Amino acid sequence: MPRVSEAHLAARRQQILEAAWRCFSRQGFHATSMQDVFAESGLSAGAVYRYFPSKADLVRTTAEGIAGIAEDAFQELMSEDPVPRPAEALRRTLVQITRHIASGEVDRTKIALHVWSEAVRDEEIRGIVTVVADRIISRWAELAERWSDAGYLAADADPRKVAHTMYGVMIGFVAQRHLLDLETDDYLDGFGAISR
Amino acid sequence: MPRVSEAHLAARRQQILEAAWRCFSRQGFHATSMQDVFAESGLSAGAVYRYFPSKADLVRTTAEGIAGIAEDAFQELMSEDPVPRPAEALRRTLVQITRHIASGEVDRTKIALHVWSEAVRDEEIRGIVTVVADRIISRWAELAERWSDAGYLAADADPRKVAHTMYGVMIGFVAQRHLLDLETDDYLDGFGAISR
Incomplete structure (x- = not known):
């Protein structure tokens, strides 16, 4: 069987x-x-x-799982024409994360905070985090390229740099969600008010 | 004596x-x-x-020191007329942080990553982090109010929500600086391309 x-x-x-x-x-x-x-x-x-x-294998599987869930949101965003604007793209990814990663018995976004801390002093964990971060940043860069084509960004925008900002905004969401009980909608409203 | x-x-x-x-x-x-x-x-x-x-006292003094250094940048920004736009304000605060907090024998922004991780599972540390975060967020909210008056933000912008976004962008910078060796200027360029 x-x-x-x-x-x-x-x-x-x-x-x-x-x-x-x-x-x-x-x-x-x-x-x-x-x-x-x-x-x-x-x-x-x-x-x-x-x-x-090893513990590193547990982290690798967990991190890849999180990236896979985020990937679903990116696939959907990339398939749309016109491409959703930055604030809408952030909304979709954060909703996907809170719905599928933060929900359930254990909120895996909380584990992310612990893993980032470990990554700055353990090379193996850092390697795992870097690979997964790069996957997510590359997706943001693809979106940023389309935002650029659509005229949503400043004329001289570098998609890869914009991607780091979007990834930074995600990290800032996860941290404040756990440290300050920040609501997803409040964060999205704030980003919407300041982004192009 | x-x-x-x-x-x-x-x-x-x-x-x-x-x-x-x-x-x-x-x-x-x-x-x-x-x-x-x-x-x-x-x-x-x-x-x-x-x-x-106690260790908590060491963290409190460290966190207050970091907030005090950031405060210098905020004081300068608030004293200017017209108020610097979001991207310029971020530039000044991140330059202040990298110059006075990340420099020297020990990069204290790296310690911040460790403290955030501890804060989600230790109430005393969480209390310390919350107070210092709130101080920084309140400064961003004051700036956001002036950005709003200057017409730099969307018409319905809520300064407090914008402040959480700016704080999130700072957190995302600190994390990527240590996890991915991100350069300050690249991050600032990315934010400049996507912000109003």
């Missing part, structure tokens, strides 16, 4: 991931050990290591 | 702070203990506790 077995593997994998998210969310990334993940998941070391040989 | 004594106290205080910054920068906030600060400063527990009874 290979199909059942595959579903079982996927479920087990998800069970471990969710246990890790609970640990990271509660204790932060650095203070969480693989032993904590074994205990939280109710699985043996061997069972967990089979899927995730 | 009360004046000498005062200078001595200030120097000792600064010596402890800088030792703490080196620890936080190297190990992160959570993994740094007061024992690490004693060792790094070369002072006794009693000597350190006299100035900073």
